[in-house]
Amino acid sequence: MTNDINFYSVNLNLSDMDRLPPLKALRVFLVAAEHGSFKVAAEKLFVTQAAVSQQIRLLEDYFAKPLFIRLNREVRLSPDGASLLPYIQQAFKAIEEGSRALSVDPSPNQLKITSLPSFAARWLIPRLGSFQQAYPEFNCLVSTSCDLHDFSDDSQDLAIRFAEGGNTQLMEKVLTEDYIVSVCHPDLLQTKDGADLNLGSLPLLIDDSPELKQVNAGFVREMGGKNQVVLQLLDSSLQVDAALNGQGVAPIRYSLVYEYIEHGHLVCPLKCYWNSPYANYLVAPEANFDRPKVMAFTNWIMEEVRAVEAHWQMFKDTSNFSLMDD
Structure with a gap:
């Protein structure tokens, strides 16, 4: 034998x-x-x-x-x-x-991330330098897409998605819940004669994504119900740009605009907020989360979002915001 x-x-x-x-x-x-x-x-x-x-x-x-x-x-x-x-x-x-x-990880020193365009532009990229300083052994490749990557190849290590969750084929880790607030440029709220501003006269900027239909209806109602929607978009990042340019009032996820609020570039005309129907998730096959580069990134980004959550709690309490149940 x-x-x-x-x-x-x-x-x-x-x-x-x-x-x-x-x-x-x-x-x-x-x-x-x-x-x-x-x-x-x-x-x-x-x-x-x-x-x-x-x-x-x-x-x-x-x-x-x-x-x-x-x-x-x-x-x-x-x-x-x-x-x-x-x-x-x-x-x-x-x-x-x-x-x-x-x-086996075919590229152990390169972290490949796919993210929503709005999250990549407004949140991830401005912070990614601190990750690269903490972990210089990894270089990052960031691509943007609104589709859920199926990980049938090695083109991505990790996806960041704004979704309902419940994907049974992939592992999901909740990154953060999110909240929707109304924002606009501060100049939009100033009247020439110092009179009280009529919110019902302000133009509105709407993210026309189907999942936000109920939130948008509540937002329009709170703004007076007779406002003119001057711009409809399917990209939250463009919606932020329009608000920063003073084109109108927009309901936008707090995580994308809180730094603009903190620095006075945007203000909230309504003292209320909506719970977002979706949450931010890290998504990948379970084995990918065991890769050292993905573990490092996960630990780093979880620490970053804890700071955002703490900022939201402080902002909500000091501004006396109330939850709108629409």
Whole structure:
């Protein structure tokens, strides 16, 4: 007998697959055989000793041969079990090597991120320099898209998406909840004669994305209900630009504009806010989150968004904002 098994010489068809022994039982056999103990095997596999015994009996029934000799305080491989062991060891070694080959990061020093255009332009890029200072061993490649990347290739390591969540094919980590506030340039609220401003006279800038339909309706109502919507967009970043240019009042996610509010470039004419129907997520296959570069980025960005959340709580409380339930 030789341990040098040529797996490529085996040509399996469906009927052969039906006759293969159960993989779970083979795994239990391997651990029990290598440790010479059903008890230790149970501990290693996080199952009960009875479950180990059951899987071994299943395998022995399959081969119609005893694979272990049961003694009072130990078990030993039978001659048939000893004959089987090197084949099972090599088979599982091949499986592990194949799995590692699929999970190897082809570009360990380059972090490839796909983000929504608005989040990339207004939030990520202005902060990314601090990540690169903290982790100079990684360089970043940022691309923008509104589509959910399927990670069928290695073109991306991580996606940042504004979504409902619930993707069962990928791992999702909540980055931050978000809140929608009304913003405009401060000059838009100033009247020439110092009279009280009629909010109903102000032009509106709307992000016409379908998920914001209910928020937009509440915003228009709070602004007077008879306002003229002068600009409709499908990109929040362009909406921010329009507000900064004094073109109107816009309902925009706080995370995209809070620094403009902090520096006085934008103000909030309404003392209310809406919960966003979506949240910001980090999205990737589970294995990607174990990559050192993705772990570093995740830790960094989670710390950054905690600062934004703290800023929001302080701003909301000091401004006496109330939640609009629309």
